[in-house]
Amino acid sequence: MSANPDHAPAVSPAAPAPGPDPVLAIRDLSVVYRTPGGDVRAVDNVSLDLAAGEVIGLAGESGSGKSTLVYGATRLLRAPALITSGSVRYSGRRMAGGAGPVDVLAMRPDALRRLRWREISIVFQSAMNALNPVLSVRDQLLDVIHAHLRMPRDEARERAASLLDLVGIPRSRLRSYPHELSGGMRQRVMIAMALATEPEVVIMDEPTTALDVVVQRDILSQIVELKERLGFSILFITHDLSLLLELADRIAVMYAGQLLEIGTAEEIQHGPAHPYTKGLLNSFPSLRGPRRELAGIPGSPPDLRNPPPGCPFLPRCGYGTTACREVDMQLLPVATSPDPGHVTACPFVLPQTPVPPTPAAPQSQPETAGELGT
Amino acid sequence: MTEQTQLLTSAAADRGPLAMEAISVSKDFHIGRRQILHAVRDVSFNLYRGAVVALVGESGSGKSTAARLLAGQERLTSGEIRLDGNPVKVTSRGDFRRYKSHVQLVFQDPFSSLNPVHTVRYHLERPVKLHQGRAADVDAEVVALMEQVRLTPARQFLAKYPHELSGGQRQRVSFARALAAHPSVLLADEPVSMLDVSIRLEMLNLLDDLRQRFRLAMLYITHDIASARYFADEVLVMYAGEIVERGPAEEVTQRPAHPYTQLLVASAPDPDNLGSALRRGGYRSSAADTARPPGSQALRKPELATTVGCPFSPRCPLADDRCHREDPALVQISPTRGAACWRLDVAAPELVSGLPDDRSTTAN
Numbered sequence: 197m198s199a200n201p202d203h204a205p206a207v208s209p210a211a212p213a214p215g216p217d218p219v220l221a222i223r224d225l226s227v228v229y230r231t232p233g234g235d236v237r238a239v240d241n242v243s244l245d246l247a248a249g250e251v252i253g254l255a256g257e258s259g260s261g262k263s264t265l266v267y268g269a270t271r272l273l274r275a276p277a278l279i280t281s282g283s284v285r286y287s288g289r290r291m292a293g294g295a296g297p298v299d300v301l302a303m304r305p306d307a308l309r310r311l312r313w314r315e316i317s318i319v320f321q322s323a324m325n326a327l328n329p330v331l332s333v334r335d336q337l338l339d340v341i342h343a344h345l346r347m348p349r350d351e352a353r354e355r356a357a358s359l360l361d362l363v364g365i366p367r368s369r370l371r372s373y374p375h376e377l378s379g380g381m382r383q384r385v386m387i388a389m390a391l392a393t394e395p396e397v398v399i400m401d402e403p404t405t406a407l408d409v410v411v412q413r414d415i416l417s418q419i420v421e422l423k424e425r426l427g428f429s430i431l432f433i434t435h436d437l438s439l440l441l442e443l444a445d446r447i448a449v450m451y452a453g454q455l456l457e458i459g460t461a462e463e464i465q466h467g468p469a470h471p472y473t474k475g476l477l478n479s480f481p482s483l484r485g486p487r488r489e490l491a492g493i494p495g496s497p498p499d500l501r502n503p504p505p506g507c508p509f510l511p512r513c514g515y516g517t518t519a520c521r522e523v524d525m526q527l528l529p530v531a532t533s534p535d536p537g538h539v540t541a542c543p544f545v546l547p548q549t550p551v552p553p554t555p556a557a558p559q560s561q562p563e564t565a566g567e568l569g570t
Numbered sequence: 571m572t573e574q575t576q577l578l579t580s581a582a583a584d585r586g587p588l589a590m591e592a593i594s595v596s597k598d599f600h601i602g603r604r605q606i607l608h609a610v611r612d613v614s615f616n617l618y619r620g621a622v623v624a625l626v627g628e629s630g631s632g633k634s635t636a637a638r639l640l641a642g643q644e645r646l647t648s649g650e651i652r653l654d655g656n657p658v659k660v661t662s663r664g665d666f667r668r669y670k671s672h673v674q675l676v677f678q679d680p681f682s683s684l685n686p687v688h689t690v691r692y693h694l695e696r697p698v699k700l701h702q703g704r705a706a707d708v709d710a711e712v713v714a715l716m717e718q719v720r721l722t723p724a725r726q727f728l729a730k731y732p733h734e735l736s737g738g739q740r741q742r743v744s745f746a747r748a749l750a751a752h753p754s755v756l757l758a759d760e761p762v763s764m765l766d767v768s769i770r771l772e773m774l775n776l777l778d779d780l781r782q783r784f785r786l787a788m789l790y791i792t793h794d795i796a797s798a799r800y801f802a803d804e805v806l807v808m809y810a811g812e813i814v815e816r817g818p819a820e821e822v823t824q825r826p827a828h829p830y831t832q833l834l835v836a837s838a839p840d841p842d843n844l845g846s847a848l849r850r851g852g853y854r855s856s857a858a859d860t861a862r863p864p865g866s867q868a869l870r871k872p873e874l875a876t877t878v879g880c881p882f883s884p885r886c887p888l889a890d891d892r893c894h895r896e897d898p899a900l901v902q903i904s905p906t907r908g909a910a911c912w913r914l915d916v917a918a919p920e921l922v923s924g925l926p927d928d929r930s931t932t933a934n
Contacts, residue, residue, distance in 0.1 A: 214786075218930075221878070240850045257766040257768050258737065258766050259771070294812075379629070408628035408629055408793055409793060409794070409795075409834065409837040409838055409839075410628060410833055410837040411628075412837070413837040435766050435767055435768075436839070437767065438767075438769050438839040438887075439582040440837050442839055442840065443838070453801060475768070476767070476768055479767055479768050479770070479771045480767055480770075480771070481796045481797050481799060482772075482796060482798070482800075483796040483799060483823055483838045484837060484840055484841065487799075487800065487820075490771050490800070491771075492768065492769075492770075492771035492775070493768045494772060495620065496736055496738065497768075
C-alpha cells in the first residue's frame, strides 16, 4: 500500500458504526486502477463496518466498485489495482485473544495467509470456474482443511463429509467432480468450502446470480440458516437490490466507487433517502401486489477516469441542481429516519421528497465498458 | 392433446393477426449411446403481431431450444412451424436467409453475441446489405437503426468496437442488428438477464416500444416471471420440455394453477413482504429435491424419466401414484388458460371448481 497524496481523503466521512465493535472496519478506503489513460478511481474513500453476526448487503451496478471494495479490503487485488489510502481493521474472536484488532492492509504475507479463509472466506460468483475441475469434491474440501487447519487425516475426511451434510448434499457426492454437479450443487460446495474453517466473516460475491430463482431461494434460505447456527457475519455483494431487501440486516448502496446510502433493510425499502436508491427501488417489476408504474434509471454511470465534480449521480438524477456539483459526498444522517445509522450522501433529498418527472436519458454521454469488473 | 390445446385461445390473440404457429413441436437430442434427451415435447403456441408471449422456466427447461427451433436453427424432431399460415421448410441456405428476413433471434449474452474484432458499423451494415439488397441506402439505414434503438448520437457509436460499449449498449446493437432485416417475428432469448437490474427496465421498455412501432410478434424468453408479468400478454410456463401452464400474464402470475408455477412464484424475491419467509427461515423446499434440476434426472434415465408420468412429479408436493405413472395433458381452465396437472382440484381448487369432473380421460 502506498499513499498517494492526490487521493488522500480531504474529509473523513461520517463513520457508520452501529453496534459495539465491528468485526471488520473499513475506513476511507480508496482503490485506483492504473491505466495508460489515467487512474480509474474504482473505490473512492469508502467506510463500512460489519458487525458480528450481521448480514450487510452491498448493492451496486456493474462497475460501481463493489467487488473492488471487498477484494481491496481483503488484499486480493493485484496490479494495476492499487490501494491509495485507508485502513481495514479486523477483530475476530480468535484474534481478540491475541493482539486485538489487526490492520489487514499492513499485514505481512504469513499473517495474511492465516487471515484468509481461516478468518475471512469468500464464496465466488461463478462456482463453475472457482472449483477445480480435476479434483473431486472431497479433495477440494480436504485441500482447504489441510491448508488452514492442523488436523489428522481421518478427522479431516469426517469434517469434509459433515460439511456436505451442512449444505444439504448427500455424502455420496464426495467422489463427484464439479462437472457432475448441477449449478446449485456447485454453489453449495463453494459455500461448504467457505465454511470449512469456521470463519468469522464470509464474503459472498453474487453467489446466486447464475442460478434459477427456485435454486437461488433454496441457497439463500440455507445461508441464513447456517448463519444463525454458526454465527458468522456476511458481506453479500449483488446488483439485485430486491434480494437484499429480504436477506440483509443493513444495506449499503454503492455507485461510481462511492457509498451513497447505508441503512437497515426496512429503512432502505420504506424510506430510501438517496435519489439513486429511490431509482433502484423503482426499477424492478414486482410479482405481487398491484402493478406499479416503473421508472428505472435512465442514462449510464460516469467515466471513473475523469469523474465529474460533486455528486457522481448528478447526470442521471431527476432532483439535480447546480448545487450538486459542489457536494462533498459525506454520508450524513437522514434527519427524518428513526434509524440513527441511516446515512445518505445527498444533503438535498429526504425520503419524503416527491419524485420529480423522469429526466431525458443523457444518451450522448460516453460510457466506459465494465472494465472494473462486477 | 393437440385438440385440447387448440381449444385454448391465446391471451395475445386480440393484439393483432396471427404471425407464427408452433404446432406440437418436439425436439430430441441424442446424447451418447442410446440416450435421448427430450428437450422440447409436444409444444404448441401462437405468436401474434404486436403481442408478446413469454416463455418462462428454469435453465434446462427447453425454452432456448424452443426459440432455436422457431428461428430455424435446429431441425424439428416432429411437429410443424407455420409462418403467416404457410408451413416452414428450411432446406437450403437460400431458404434460411429468406426465413431469417422474417424471423430474428436476439441472444442473451451481449458480450459473446457480437464479434469483438468488428465495429458497430460492420455489425449493422452486413444484415442491411444482406436483407435489403443493393438498392438500399446502407449508411442512412444503419443510422436509422441506431436511432430506433436509441443508440445516439449514431455517428459517434459507428466506429466503436464491442469492448468499448457497456452491456446495455451492446444489447442495443443486438436489437438493431435483428431489426435490420425488418422482421415480423422477434425471438428474444433472455434479452435482459445479463444486464444490471437498473438497465433491465430501460431495455424492456425499448423492446416494448419496438414491438409497438413495428408490430413485432415477440417471444420473450426469461426465467424472471415478474418481468413476464409486466411485459407479456400471454405467459407459457415450461418445465422439462413441456408447457405445464399457460394463460394471460396477470392471471398466471397472480393466481398460478400448476404446482410448478406456484413454486416459481413463491421463489421470486418478494420485497413487498419484507423479511417474511427468508429471514425467519420459514421457507423450506426440500433441498435434496431441488438440488437436482429436472434435466439431470432426464439425462441419467431419459427413457424412464421423460416418458412416464408428469415431469414435475418427483419434486411436486401433491404428486400421487397417477402423477408418477401418467403424463397429464393441458387441461382447459378458462377460454384462455390451461394447466397440465392431475391434481388441479387440490393445487388450485378455486380455479377448477366449475370444470366437469371427467377431464381425466384426455391423457396422451
